[in-house]
Amino acid sequence: MNDNHPIKFGPFIVPASLAATVIVPGDVSYARVKSTYMRGGSPGIVFQVKKRDEIVEALAFARSHADLPLAVRSGGHGISGRSTNDGGIVIDLSRINRIEVLDASTRRVHIEPGARWMDVATALAPYGWALSSGDYGGVGVGGLATAGGIGWLSREHGLTIDHLRAVEMVLADGSVVRASDEENVNLFWAVRGAGANFGIVTSFEFEVDEVGPIGWAQLVFDASDTAGFLEKWGAIIEAAPRDLTSFLFMGPPRGGRPAVAQVMAVVDSDKPDIIINRIQPIADISPMYDQQVVVTSYAQIMANAQEGDHNGQGEPTVRSGLIEHITPEFAAAVARLIRSGVVYVLQIRAVGGAVSDVDPDATAYGNRTANFAVTAFGVSRERMNALWDEISVHFKGLYLSFETDLRPERLNDAFPSRTIERLRELKSSYDPNNVFRDNFNIAPQALIN
Numbered sequence: 001m002n003d004n005h006p007i008k009f010g011p012f013i014v015p016a017s018l019a020a021t022v023i024v025p026g027d028v029s030y031a032r033v034k035s036t037y038m039r040g041g042s043p044g045i046v047f048q049v050k051k052r053d054e055i056v057e058a059l060a061f062a063r064s065h066a067d068l069p070l071a072v073r074s075g076g077h078g079i080s081g082r083s084t085n086d087g088g089i090v091i092d093l094s095r096i097n098r099i100e101v102l103d104a105s106t107r108r109v110h111i112e113p114g115a116r117w118m119d120v121a122t123a124l125a126p127y128g129w130a131l132s133s134g135d136y137g138g139v140g141v142g143g144l145a146t147a148g149g150i151g152w153l154s155r156e157h158g159l160t161i162d163h164l165r166a167v168e169m170v171l172a173d174g175s176v177v178r179a180s181d182e183e184n185v186n187l188f189w190a191v192r193g194a195g196a197n198f199g200i201v202t203s204f205e206f207e208v209d210e211v212g213p214i215g216w217a218q219l220v221f222d223a224s225d226t227a228g229f230l231e232k233w234g235a236i237i238e239a240a241p242r243d244l245t246s247f248l249f250m251g252p253p254r255g256g257r258p259a260v261a262q263v264m265a266v267v268d269s270d271k272p273d274i275i276i277n278r279i280q281p282i283a284d285i286s287p288m289y290d291q292q293v294v295v296t297s298y299a300q301i302m303a304n305a306q307e308g309d310h311n312g313q314g315e316p317t318v319r320s321g322l323i324e325h326i327t328p329e330f331a332a333a334v335a336r337l338i339r340s341g342v343v344y345v346l347q348i349r350a351v352g353g354a355v356s357d358v359d360p361d362a363t364a365y366g367n368r369t370a371n372f373a374v375t376a377f378g379v380s381r382e383r384m385n386a387l388w389d390e391i392s393v394h395f396k397g398l399y400l401s402f403e404t405d406l407r408p409e410r411l412n413d414a415f416p417s418r419t420i421e422r423l424r425e426l427k428s429s430y431d432p433n434n435v436f437r438d439n440f441n442i443a444p445q446a447l448i449n
């Protein structure tokens with residue numbers, strides 16, 4: 001008797017070898033996997049895989065249902081929300097989440113896609129190491145490490161993808177390959193910025209940094225003069241030594257109170273005089289409502305996520321752009337945007353520094369001259385797009401991890417023209433049938449013509 005006799009799950013016939021991974025509508029656990037952090041979904045079938053062979057098989061199933069959407073999910077925190085869908089297939093990698101030191105002398109670490117960045121930070125802490133990844137510990141490794149990774153140590157140590165030394169991936173045809181600077185070099189280039197279009201990364205090999213105790217500041221300011229505040233903060237960050245990385249969050253003024261700005265900053269030092277030296281210029285920008293400056297660990301900063309299942313609802317509206325300098329014109333435009341009532345949170349993350357040291361052609365993440373990544377969360381897609389289209393004259397590039405606009409122009413914002421051309425050529429050879437198409441699709445040339 002054939003051990004892999006197919007089994008029926010609702011409208012789907014699934015090989016027996018995948019049966020234990022299947023979650024379909026009506027199952028008790030369906031509510032736990034249908035949606036993501038940002039977006040509600042109702043997939044037809046979820047494969048919650050636990051090993052690489054199951055990924056290969058689930059992908060074969062997806063290829064044989066090419067008419068259905070296919071979502072790949074690691075931590076489920078994708079802002080575009082494309083790691084779920086309605087009626088389609090989800091390959092959920094959250095259970096493939098091992099973190100293992102490969103070689104302590106070279107700080108080489110093997111990390112699987114379903115691990116969360118807070119777990120990575122905790123695992124590396126005993127060695128005195130860290131891998132700059134993002135500001136939220138609940139975010140998964142798979143989505144962030146295939147797109148970029150703007151984190152608390154970006155100005156000093158670069159993007160997460162800049163620490164990537166090799167990946168193992170399942171390609172569209174089901175083959176399993178390793179890509180690095182020695183093998184499948186074009187694929188390795190593409191994965192670092194456009195990974196979602198090229199396959200399912202099953203393991204990442206990183207070279208991580210030595211990071212000891214660090215300074216951590218959380219400051220809340222009066223930002224009534226919103227434009228003036230932004231301009232001053234931007235100038236201070238750009239002029240600061242690279243051991244300072246700072247992010248700024250701002251919302252609209254509420255209940256007749258003045259606008260406030262929350263500034264977070266990491267100083268990679270445990271020396272109080274250095275920490276104060278870096279933070280004081282920020283503290284002097286405007287009167288403060290609250291402040292906390294402590295010496296802590298990177299792992300402590302990243303331990304900021306809630307446990308629990310994702311229950312995102314509806315469609316998120318988030319727009320984004322990369323900018324070189326916070327000019328008076330841009331700061332004034334942002335102040336108007338915040339007053340419009342359409343944006344409920346505006347975030348600016350410092351990049352530049354070590355991120356800009358990397359040759360823009362070295363990875364598919366090519367917009368390396370920006371000093372800031374700007375993101376706005378809004379309430380109405382139509383109104384948000386109209387306002388953002390106006391403000392986008394100031395931008396020089398886009399980081400797709402903070403974008404929900406699916407209009408095709410966004411690809412040209414996200415990738416320099418020579419980068420997108422090379423990506424299309426590679427897509428034609430690695431994924432000619434466009435199996436991986438659901439998250440900012442770089443379609444193969446033949447399917448465009």
Ligand SMILES: Cc1cc2nc3c(=O)[nH]c(=O)nc-3n(C[C@H](O)[C@H](O)[C@H](O)COP(=O)(O)OP(=O)(O)OC[C@H]3O[C@@H](n4cnc5c(N)ncnc54)[C@H](O)[C@@H]3O)c2cc1C
Binds near residue numbers: 081133195200438
């Ligand atoms: C609260 C919050 C804070 C954030 N802060 C930051 C930040 O500070 N810096 C920053 O850079 N980003 C930040 N992000 C954005 C985040 O990096 C991206 O949303 C990232 O894609 C999430 O990864 P994930 O695995 O959790 O997401 P998922 O939703 O699981 O995946 C997102 C997409 O990535 C692709 N993908 C996932 N896994 C794989 C894989 N194994 N192989 C190939 N493709 C894959 C798929 O296309 C999928 O749709 C933040 C997001 C949230 C929600």
